[in-house]
Amino acid sequence: MLKNVYKVPDGKMLKIALEKEGNTIGRIIINGDFFAHPENCIETLEKELVGKELDREKLMNVIRHIVIINNFRIFGFDEKNLCDAIMGCR
Amino acid sequence: MKRFRLLLTGHNSGAMNMAIDEAVMTHISEGKVLPTIRLYGWRPSAITIGYFQSMREEVDLEKCRELGIDFIRRITGGGAVFHENEATYSIIAPENYFSEEILESYKQICSGITTGLKKLGLEAAFAPLNDIVVKGKKVSGNAQTRRMNCILQHGTVLIDVDVKKMFSLLIVPDEKIRSKMINNVEERVTGINKETGRNHGFQEVVNALTDGFREALNLELCSGELSPSEKEMAERLAKEKYSKDEWKFKR
Numbered sequence: 001m002l003k004n005v006y007k008v009p010d011g012k013m014l015k016i017a018l019e020k021e022g023n024t025i026g027r028i029i030i031n032g033d034f035f036a037h038p039e040n041c042i043e044t045l046e047k048e049l050v051g052k053e054l055d056r057e058k059l060m061n062v063i064r065h066i067v068i069i070n071n072f073r074i075f076g077f078d079e080k081n082l083c084d085a086i087m088g089c090r
Numbered sequence: 091m092k093r094f095r096l097l098l099t100g101h102n103s104g105a106m107n108m109a110i111d112e113a114v115m116t117h118i119s120e121g122k123v124l125p126t127i128r129l130y131g132w133r134p135s136a137i138t139i140g141y142f143q144s145m146r147e148e149v150d151l152e153k154c155r156e157l158g159i160d161f162i163r164r165i166t167g168g169g170a171v172f173h174e175n176e177a178t179y180s181i182i183a184p185e186n187y188f189s190e191e192i193l194e195s196y197k198q199i200c201s202g203i204t205t206g207l208k209k210l211g212l213e214a215a216f217a218p219l220n221d222i223v224v225k226g227k228k229v230s231g232n233a234q235t236r237r238m239n240c241i242l243q244h245g246t247v248l249i250d251v252d253v254k255k256m257f258s259l260l261i262v263p264d265e266k267i268r269s270k271m272i273n274n275v276e277e278r279v280t281g282i283n284k285e286t287g288r289n290h291g292f293q294e295v296v297n298a299l300t301d302g303f304r305e306a307l308n309l310e311l312c313s314g315e316l317s318p319s320e321k322e323m324a325e326r327l328a329k330e331k332y333s334k335d336e337w338k339f340k341r
Contacts, residue, residue, distance in 0.1 A: 005263075013169075015147060031144050031341055033169030037192065037236055039141050073192060075166070075167075075219050 006085035012076030025049050028086070034076030039090040041072040059083050092187065092307070095124040095314040096300060104136035104160035105215055107178070109327035112165065113320045115182050119238035125183035127303050129296045132173040138161035139166040140233070144341045146261075153259050158278040163338050164244075166233035168217055168220065172256035175281070177295040179203070181303070188241055188270070191294060191335070195222055196234060199243050203230055206302025210295070211286050220245075227280040247299060248281040248316060249290055 006014040012034040019027040028049050036042050047062060048066050063079040066072070077085075099110060107130060117123045123187040135157075139148050141164055148170045154161050179201055200216045207214035209222070214230075217223045222230035232245030253276045262268045282290050304311050316324065331337050 015144070031147065032142060033140050033167070035167035035192075035233070036142065038235075039165070039167065039235060042142055047250070075192065082292055 002089035004085050004089040006081070006088055008077045008081045008085075011081060014077055014082065016044040016085045016089055018086060020054065023054050025052050025054060025086075030074070030082070034074065036075070037073040041067075041070060041074070044070060045072075054087065056083055056087055058073075059086065091310050093124055093310045093312060094183070095126045096311040097126050097314055097316065098296065098341035099128060099130045099316070101131040101133035103134065103328070104132060104138060104162035104173070106324065107132060107136075107327040108138070108162055108164060108332045109324040110316065110320075111180050111182065112327055112331075113246060113323035114180070114316070115238060115240050116243050116323065117317065117320050118182055118184065123320065125187060126181070126310065126313070126314075127300070127309070127311065128180040128182070129299060130178050130180075130222065130337060131176070132160070132178070134158050134160055135172070135174040136162055137170060137172050138147065138162045138164045139170045141165055141235075142167055142341060143170060145330045145339050150259055150261055151265055157259070159217055159259060161338065162235065162332055163340060165237075166235045167191070167245065168233040168287060170196070170260060172252075172259060173246060174252060174255070175290055176251040177247045177299060179247070179299055179303075180240045181195040182240060183243050184241050185236055192234065195241060196232060196243070199234075200230075200232060200245075201306040202301060202303035203232075203245070203247060204302070205306040206295075206299040207282070209298040209301055210282060210290065212282065217237075218238065223249075224280060224285050224334055227285075228278055229280055229282065229285070247295060248279070249292070249295055250281040250283050251279055253279065 002018045005015045013032045015031040017029040052062050060079050060083045149161050204214040212224050220232045220235050221228045230247045234243040257272050
């Protein structure tokens with residue numbers, strides 16, 4: 001399991017655990033002290049990200065799309081921060 | 091002017107405190123009880139973690155067990171909080187009582203706290219997203235969720251802060267960082283007593299916050315108690331949800 005503890009500039013803390021499958025996401029856990037409404041949106045994100053390519057641009061678009069179509073409201077990080085946190089997993 | 095129930099539930103365990111919030115929210119969503127402002131404390135002292143945090147990553151469980159401190163997951167986001175010498179509030183109402191915008195609704199509800207703190211002689215200000223500060227230092231943290239067409243916001247108003255004790259209960263990356271983190275938090279967080287130079291009791295702070303909410307939110311507050319059905323649900327949730335490892339270690 002790869003991990004990253006990422007302090008969002010002017011935001012909250014993201015604690016990511018990532019299992020890679022080749023160059024895609026096999027499994028991901030997004031923890032932290034952020035706020036997200038509705039709360040189950042993080043579980044949705046974690047599920048939707050499985051199988052997605054670990055490519056910064058593509059991942060950012062995928063996250064943005066999931067957030068917009070589901071009308072998720074997240075405070076403490078944005079899609080770029082989440083992307084940076086995921087891509088920084090070691 | 092809106093009618094709210096004022097609920098003073100005293101000091102309870104962490105599981106019971108979170109269970110009461112959920113039971114009240116469920117009953118409000120079903121229109122069975124009035125929107126509610128609740129003021130309370132924690133006995134024993136407790137660490138609560140945010141909904142998205144990992145209990146094992148954040149909390150030193152052995153240390154908590156040794157000191158008899160509860161560790162509990164909230165249904166709200168945000169960070170780990172050590173609840174000891176503080177007054178805690180919950181405000182629970184149909185979602186349309188407050189702004190649909192989350193930031194704006196924090197601001198609305200937090201105006202009750204800043205008004206209450208002014209009654210104790212403190213110049214308190216809302217600091218987005220979810221803090222209240224006195225002279226730039228955090229004195230209150232707040233967290234909100236929206237479920238069942240209701241808004242629930244709960245938060246803590248620190249009377250006295252023991253940052254060293256708090257950090258002894260939290261997992262830190264390594265021991266060298268611990269003292270640095272303690273210094274950092276001691277510089278950024280304060281309690282009412284330190285700021286006024288007086289020794290405020292729990293009840294005095296509760297009264298000030300009650301007046302603050304009444305005034306700032308223009309409420310008619312009716313003293314009340316948990317209904318038998320709320321009480322029964324709270325007891326069940328405390329036992330079957332909030333005390334269970336399945337919930338505590340959910341993430």
